[in-house]
Amino acid sequence: MSYWAHFRVWRGDSDKGELVDYPAEVNEGEVVLDIIHRLQQTEAQDLAVRWNCKAGKCGSCSMEINGRPRLACMTRMNTFAEDEVVTVTPLRTFPVIRDLVTDVSFNYTKAREIPSFAPPEGVEPGEYRMQQVDVERSQEFRKCIECYLCQNTCHVVRDHEENKEAFAGPRYLMRIAELDMHPLDSADRQQAAQEEHGLGYCNITKCCTEVCPEHIKITDNALIPLKERVVDRKYDPVVWLGNKLFRRGEAANKNR
Amino acid sequence: MTEMTDVTEHDKTVEVHDYDVVVIGAGGAGLRAAIEARAQGKRTAIISKSLFGKAHTVMAEGGCAAAMGNANPNDNWRVHFGDTMRGGKFLNNWRMAELHAKEAPQRVWEMETYGALFDRTKDGKISQRNFGGHTYPRLAHVGDRTGLELIRTLQQKIVSLQQEDFKATGDYEANIRVFHETTITDLFKADGAIAGCFGYFRSTGTFVRFNAPAIVLATGGVGKSYSVTSNSWEYTGDGHALALRAGATLINMEFLQFHPTGMVWPPSVKGILVTESVRGDGGVLRNSDGKRFMFDYIADVFKDLYATTEEEADRWYTDADNNRRPPELLPRDEVARAINSEVKAGRGTPHGGVYLDVSTRLKPEEILKRLPSMHHQFKELADVDITKEPMEVGPTCHYVMGGVEVDPDTGMSRVPGLFAAGECSGGMHGSNRLGGNSLSDLLVFGRRCGAGASEYVDGLAGRRPAVVETDAAAAVDRALLPFTTAAEGGENPFVVHLELQKTMHELVGIIRKADEMEMALKKLEDIATRTRTVAVQGDRKFNPNWHLALDLRNMLLVSMCVAKAALERQESRGGHTRDDFPVMDADWRHVLLVLSALGEDNVEMVRKEQIPMRPDLLDIFEMDELKKYFTGEELGGHRADQGERA
Numbered sequence: 092m093s094y095w096a097h098f099r100v101w102r103g104d105s106d107k108g109e110l111v112d113y114p115a116e117v118n119e120g121e122v123v124l125d126i127i128h129r130l131q132q133t134e135a136q137d138l139a140v141r142w143n144c145k146a147g148k149c150g151s152c153s154m155e156i157n158g159r160p161r162l163a164c165m166t167r168m169n170t171f172a173e174d175e176v177v178t179v180t181p182l183r184t185f186p187v188i189r190d191l192v193t194d195v196s197f198n199y200t201k202a203r204e205i206p207s208f209a210p211p212e213g214v215e216p217g218e219y220r221m222q223q224v225d226v227e228r229s230q231e232f233r234k235c236i237e238c239y240l241c242q243n244t245c246h247v248v249r250d251h252e253e254n255k256e257a258f259a260g261p262r263y264l265m266r267i268a269e270l271d272m273h274p275l276d277s278a279d280r281q282q283a284a285q286e287e288h289g290l291g292y293c294n295i296t297k298c299c300t301e302v303c304p305e306h307i308k309i310t311d312n313a314l315i316p317l318k319e320r321v322v323d324r325k326y327d328p329v330v331w332l333g334n335k336l337f338r339r340g341e342a343a344n345k346n347r
Numbered sequence: 348m349t350e351m352t353d354v355t356e357h358d359k360t361v362e363v364h365d366y367d368v369v370v371i372g373a374g375g376a377g378l379r380a381a382i383e384a385r386a387q388g389k390r391t392a393i394i395s396k397s398l399f400g401k402a403h404t405v406m407a408e409g410g411c412a413a414a415m416g417n418a419n420p421n422d423n424w425r426v427h428f429g430d431t432m433r434g435g436k437f438l439n440n441w442r443m444a445e446l447h448a449k450e451a452p453q454r455v456w457e458m459e460t461y462g463a464l465f466d467r468t469k470d471g472k473i474s475q476r477n478f479g480g481h482t483y484p485r486l487a488h489v490g491d492r493t494g495l496e497l498i499r500t501l502q503q504k505i506v507s508l509q510q511e512d513f514k515a516t517g518d519y520e521a522n523i524r525v526f527h528e529t530t531i532t533d534l535f536k537a538d539g540a541i542a543g544c545f546g547y548f549r550s551t552g553t554f555v556r557f558n559a560p561a562i563v564l565a566t567g568g569v570g571k572s573y574s575v576t577s578n579s580w581e582y583t584g585d586g587h588a589l590a591l592r593a594g595a596t597l598i599n600m601e602f603l604q605f606h607p608t609g610m611v612w613p614p615s616v617k618g619i620l621v622t623e624s625v626r627g628d629g630g631v632l633r634n635s636d637g638k639r640f641m642f643d644y645i646a647d648v649f650k651d652l653y654a655t656t657e658e659e660a661d662r663w664y665t666d667a668d669n670n671r672r673p674p675e676l677l678p679r680d681e682v683a684r685a686i687n688s689e690v691k692a693g694r695g696t697p698h699g700g701v702y703l704d705v706s707t708r709l710k711p712e713e714i715l716k717r718l719p720s721m722h723h724q725f726k727e728l729a730d731v732d733i734t735k736e737p738m739e740v741g742p743t744c745h746y747v748m749g750g751v752e753v754d755p756d757t758g759m760s761r762v763p764g765l766f767a768a769g770e771c772s773g774g775m776h777g778s779n780r781l782g783g784n785s786l787s788d789l790l791v792f793g794r795r796c797g798a799g800a801s802e803y804v805d806g807l808a809g810r811r812p813a814v815v816e817t818d819a820a821a822a823v824d825r826a827l828l829p830f831t832t833a834a835e836g837g838e839n840p841f842v843v844h845l846e847l848q849k850t851m852h853e854l855v856g857i858i859r860k861a862d863e864m865e866m867a868l869k870k871l872e873d874i875a876t877r878t879r880t881v882a883v884q885g886d887r888k889f890n891p892n893w894h895l896a897l898d899l900r901n902m903l904l905v906s907m908c909v910a911k912a913a914l915e916r917q918e919s920r921g922g923h924t925r926d927d928f929p930v931m932d933a934d935w936r937h938v939l940l941v942l943s944a945l946g947e948d949n950v951e952m953v954r955k956e957q958i959p960m961r962p963d964l965l966d967i968f969e970m971d972e973l974k975k976y977f978t979g980e981e982l983g984g985h986r987a988d989q990g991e992r993a
């Protein structure tokens with residue numbers, strides 16, 4: 092059942108690095124992460140890799156396997172031919188720390204720039220009432236395991252360091268959509284999505300959706316609807332006015 | 348590429364930070380504690396070994412138990428308290444179980460105000476699902492990814508607090524800062540009280556010290572000492588070991604929960620969890636003869652509560668008020684032992700498990716909706732489509748009931764300034780934890796620890812213990828030790844780790860015997876020697892074999908605690924099953940085994956009496972039930988003995 096595979100793993104840090112060849116034993120049912128662990132137990136004790144759950148739930152083990160952004164714990168070895176070279180490299184969009192581990196702080200910075208859930212005024216804990224159909228849209232986005240594969244793949248930032256400042260990336264634009272669709276969120280988010288978080292950079296290529304291990308329809312269900320809301324808002328004077336009036340009304344209520 | 352480095356070349360610089368409260372651990376317990384400490388105006392640091400948002404809590408699937416009564420209005424805190432005590436075989440710290448049952452609903456509702464989106468009932472409330480040992484549907488959930496929802500919500504709440512601070516001060520990290528990928532290896536005391544802690548940044552390998560009068564341990568469990576486990580690499584018992592070395596005590600370490608349903612095939616995923624929701628939602632267990640064997644394993648204490656025929660069990664799913672529950676939903680220890688016995692008797696599956704089948708019980712659409720991540724997990728990792736075929740499952744080391752002995756109300760350990768919450772604390776779950784009671788435990792006692800730590804800091808009135816510089820220097824040397832031994836040619840830490848796991852798995856596993864445990868203790872001594880001389884390759888930058896070399900020390904100390912306590916307790920109860928003492932013994936119920944450190948790498952154990960349960964809590968149960976667990980003289984305060992109280 093078991094065979095020897097040819098692994099080629101990127102070793103190095105932010106200064107320098109190289110692809111190193113390793114022969115590696117593979118047993119039935121194993122995934123790429125198992126092989127990396129076996130290398131640690133044998134000839135590459137100090138090979139750096141992130142992982143936690145080994146079941147596709149934590150989003151730690153993101154890397155590029157034969158050039159494709161993937162979770163190493165969910166990439167079965169039987170998806171490769173036995174004589175195929177398996178090349179494992181760190182995520183390209185983020186700076187390397189060591190071997191397969193990259194500096195993902197970009198994502199934490201972006202997360203902090205998105206205004207948080209704004210709870211409805213006057214609704215006490217325990218009094219929240221929402222229908223299942225209404226929460227389902229946001230729930231789809233909350234399946235996100237923050238593996239950053241979409242952030243790594245999106246061409247807006249993949250080879251364009253200069254866009255990182257202005258663009259939140261698919262995961263965090265989706266976060267805005269999630270809050271915008273939350274039945275009880277009381278903030279206005281659409282304009283900021285466009286003006287502050289770079290929604291306009293997205294040209295709906297769907298590359299993010301393709302790599303999402305949670306199969307979240309990022310582009311179709313989050314980004315496009317968010318763009319439509321922004322557009323409606325800009326060009327439909329009635330919607331625009333409606334929103335304004337509604338918000339004023341709300342503000343007036345608060346003052347009373 | 349890798350070279351040996353001489354320890355004298357190492358950079359011993361230590362970055363120093365000052366905080367009011369330092370929380371070690373960024374799972375549910377740690378994050379909730381930090382939110383509370385910050386709410387009480389304390390400058391708070393959160394430290395975690397993995398990235399922010401990846402702690403073990405993220406893996407929890409089934410749900411969070413809280414008697415909100417949304418699915419069945421008969422539910423209330425008393426019923427939840429009763430279920431928790433029963434599940435723990437009445438060895439629980441009753442005060443913790445009481446606080447937990449009373450406060451869990453409030454903590455869950457609070458999560459909604461932070462932005463959590465739980466699944467809903469028809470009338471728009473939080474939906475609640477059935478789980479083993481819970482009388483009513485009680486688990487708030489989001490499909491089968493409840494832990495992810497919990498941790499993300501708490502993470503986002505912390506971000507929102509940082510945004511508030513940014514507005515006020517221009518600095519996101521003015522009052523609450525997350526130091527992720529940072530491992531704490533030592534705690535410091537001065538004049539008997541907590542003064543700070545020490546560790547390293549994983550990415551650079553450089554050192555950091557936190558001066559703080561209050562530390563909350565929220566480091567989770569110990570499962571990585573076992574070969575078959577649902578736990579991740581983080582579960583090396585760091586908090587347990589740090590507490591011991593700082594002079595605190597551990598209780599209940601003999602009680603480990605082996606979850607009945609872990610994956611058994613393929614080998615590389617052996618141990619990965621199959622959520623109990625599969626059974627809660629209708630999944631049944633069968634042996635290789637196709638028999639629903641759980642009906643044969645209903646212990647006497649549970650006879651009145653569980654269905655005795657398949658027909659009654661099936662009716663329960665639609666009419667829970669008039670039928671008894673299916674025995675698949677017995678507490679986990681019962682189900683795990685039953686599976687173990689079936690496999691031993693030769694009625695197991697080809698890969699040494701039993702069948703768990705939901706495909707014959709629910710429509711494919713239902714399965715996809717209620718158990719999406721289980722469907723995904725089996726499809727991707729085992730080529731099994733759970734809407735069409737049964738799964739193969741067997742027991743896996745899942746949760747440690749034992750942990751730091753704390754004051755129930757404040758979470759403080761025996762060491763002033765040292766607190767513990769979540770899986771690394773002990774007492775709440777007694778000898779066996781009910782599913783769903785951990786996530787609620789994290790929220791209830793995380794918050795209480797945050798409050799307790801804040802109050803403690805206030806009580807110091809500015810008189811903060813100062814870290815002793817020689818202690819700080821010793822911590823640096825201890826952390827660098829594996830590099831020193833490297834020059835002398837020791838073993839690969841990964842190899843020593845495998846040996847430790849094998850020892851615990853085979854000799855102090857689900858079914859225990861005195862001679863095997865004695866052998867385990869001997870082997871542990873030998874492994875301890877090997878651990879002291881493991882050699883690491885490479886430098887200090889994100890170096891997993893160095894990290895493991897340091898974690899090994901903790902795993903060893905904790906394994907020693909488990910083996911010693913398990914050998915001492917001569918009865919079977921909850922997560923502790925003795926082949927040589929197969930029955931539960933009321934004379935052991937009121938005894939706690941308390942462990943403390945003996946030097947740096949050994950432990951000693953004493954027996955301690957439990958505090959008798961308050962009479963009003965005793966009254967929640969019928970006398971007949973209590974008699975199955977308690978000795979006669981312990982029940983004097985019950986209403987039946989006093990004439991019914993008003």
Ligand SMILES: Cc1cc2nc3c(=O)[nH]c(=O)nc-3n(C[C@H](O)[C@H](O)[C@H](O)COP(=O)(O)OP(=O)(O)OC[C@H]3O[C@@H](n4cnc5c(N)ncnc54)[C@H](O)[C@@H]3O)c2cc1C
Binds near residue numbers: 405529566771783787
């Ligand atoms: C697969 C699975 C499913 C589960 N499902 C459920 C469920 O449905 N319901 C339920 O109630 N319970 C469930 N549990 C149990 C529950 O998830 C855990 O008990 C709980 O999440 C533990 O939370 P915690 O806050 O105590 O610790 P964790 O979430 O484990 O966090 C521990 C934290 O401590 C940090 N840490 C550890 N050591 C150090 C150190 N030395 N220095 C710095 N940081 C450190 C870690 O990095 C981490 O951030 C499940 C467990 C598993 C494994």
Ligand code: SF4
Binds near residue numbers: 245247261292294295
């Ligand atoms: S759809 Fe938008 S966000 Fe997604 S990859 Fe394409 S450009 Fe990037």
Ligand code: SF4
Binds near residue numbers: 242
């Ligand atoms: S949206 Fe999908 S790909 Fe992007 S971070 Fe979340 S889980 Fe990963």
Ligand code: FES
Binds near residue numbers: 142147150
């Ligand atoms: S290890 Fe958690 S997603 Fe791979």
